[in-house]
Amino acid sequence: MDHGHDKDRNVAYQHGPELLAERFEADRGQLRAVAYRMLGSLGEAEDAVQEAWIKLNRSDTAGIRNLSAWLTTVVGRICLDMLRSRTSRREDPLFSDTYIPDPVVREDGAAPDPEREALLADEVGLALLIVLETLVPAERLAFVLHDMFAVSFDEIAPIVDRSPAAARQLASRARRRVQDAAPAPAPDPARQREVVSAFLAASQAGDFEGLLAVLDPDVLLRVDGGVLLPAEASTLVRGAERVTAQALTFAKFRHTVRRVTVNGAAGLVSLADGAPAGLMVFTIVGTRVVGIDIIADRERLAALGVR
Structure with a gap:
């Protein structure tokens, strides 16, 4: 006992x-x-x-x-x-x-x-x-x-x-x-920020080749946005060229971007009219992005306390 x-x-x-x-x-x-x-x-x-x-x-x-x-x-x-x-x-x-x-x-x-x-x-x-x-x-x-x-x-x-x-x-x-x-993310936060910075710069500049350089050939993009997604956006995209095209589509909807940490990984919050419009989370292995997960539902972001 x-x-x-x-x-x-x-x-x-x-x-x-x-x-x-x-x-x-x-x-x-x-x-x-x-x-x-x-x-x-x-x-x-x-x-x-x-x-x-x-x-x-x-x-x-x-x-x-x-x-x-x-x-x-x-x-x-x-x-x-x-x-x-x-x-x-x-x-x-x-x-x-x-x-x-x-x-x-x-x-x-x-x-x-x-x-x-x-x-x-x-x-x-x-x-x-x-x-x-x-x-x-x-x-x-x-x-x-x-x-x-x-x-x-x-x-x-x-x-x-x-x-x-x-x-x-x-x-x-x-x-x-x-x-x-589930791939193991890059353990070095500084390296993650470098990779995300390269992705962001290429995306905002419309640099197709620059995006291809930072994305893994088999990168997977998931988008959870409900009815708030632009009509031309897909919710599940695999492959660097297709993800690059999608990233450039999202770029024209992005205004101000803030850096965040999401479950220990590098992420970005895009703002439109001062309110969060999208949350992007990056899974990085080595120097390449192998996964991008996006929540593009403003109501959900507000409920999650994303400011």
Whole structure:
């Protein structure tokens, strides 16, 4: 018997809901991090954590020996249900064909927001979140909980209604997808800024050859903009020449540009009439751009706090 946990449990529940709330707040940061990786949505992550708090208050807490582990698995189960409910939403014709998860954006030179920075403690890039969007819900849960938060397959198995061995297989399949599809970004922020500066200069100058020089031959451009995209824009473009043509199309809509850091990677915010009109995030390997992800929905940018 783990007497240490029993002692903590007795202290927590003899003193009632105030200490229970204190214990929950101590775990809130990790719970938000779990939910963000599971859902790719800052708002939904907050909703999942809040629902976990409600469930905690409605539960018989006397039997909980490890509150942190219990809350992590509860949040995982809530997120799994939320992911499964997305199917019908994604079939809505108004839902973007190319969905880019919510980014964590910080303007260069601005002081970091501790709560938001905590979401990225292990450098969760936007490229990784996009790959996670391609996994089936059970695979995503097994990978996130095991590979990112060291939850055992014995604990994951009942959440996905599988055996521990089957849960291990779910995580293994997810891991292969992630390794195959998510390139490692350039680790040097200064190098990233240099590459983005070259891209920006060529784009603004209409320099086709200059853009080709900075783009990987197989670069992939994704655009999530809903109804706000210009009619001639495509939402998914692969190949340096096609992406260059698209970049020059966007250039004529861009006015002022600000540098930002997005999930640890270099990015740009374009402004029109003083308001954010687009967010561009670059995935860079070596000296080449291998991925560009754009959110061009002004309402969504405002909701994400992009200023």
